[in-house]
Amino acid sequence: MPEFVTAQGILLLTALLGYLLGAIPFGILVTRAMGLGDLRAIGSGNIGATNVLRTGNKGAALATLLLDGGKGAGAVLLARWLVGAEDAAQVAGLAAFLGHLFPVWLGFRGGKGVATFLGVLLALSWPVGIAVCLTWLLTALVTRTSSIAALVAAASSGLWILLLTDGSLLILALILTVLVYVRHGENLKRLKAGTEPKIGAKKA
Secondary structure (H helix, E strand, C coil), X not given: CCCCCCCHHHHHHHHHHHHHHHCCCHHHHHXXXXXXXXXXXXXXXXXXXXXXXXXXXHHHHHHHHHHHHHHHHHHHHHXXXXXXXXXXXXXXXXXXXXXXXXXXXXXXXXXXXXHHHHHHHHHHXXXXXXXXXXXXXXXXXXXXXXXXXXXXXXXXXXXXXXHHCCCCCHHHHHHHHHHHHHHCHHHHHHHHHCCCCCCCCCCC
16 A cells, blocks of 8 residues: 555545546547437446447547546546645545446446556556556457456456555555456356357447
8 A cells, every 4th residue: 555645635635536537427428429329328338438339439439448548547647746646646546436437427327447447557557557458458359358358457457566566556456456346247147147248249
């Protein structure tokens, strides 16, 4: 864990700003702007890039992926710039992730957080972030299943942190990983039943 040196009030403000940034539902905004309909009525109803891809618009899916990752990274970098301490950066990253999972604007029903998770890691430690991204990509290429790639990549984050850093990110990564697995509960059931859709499938 990082050493907590920032005043509690500043950390709370950092968390609030991170949450509000993370709660921006870019998947819904992108699909509406491109005339693709209500994302919550498409495929799985999830607001993330994988479900956006089910619209058949790869550009919209890529934009959603980058924006969802960018808000996680942006929260971390903004906190680091404004506060200048790693405890604030980690708090902002966690808050942004929670904002994506539980956005107040959508009745606290958000996405699964994979892109935001990757963005947070990239901003906190780019070597770890790149390693986890490559783990996701390799697993996705082999399995053609987004949920498997997400679960394997999340699970690998702790190992990469131990190999590539001083370990101060480990507790945060474990919290994020547990939340990723919780949010993929339905995917785990479909994987067990053999009904989980492949990447690019238009039906959930």
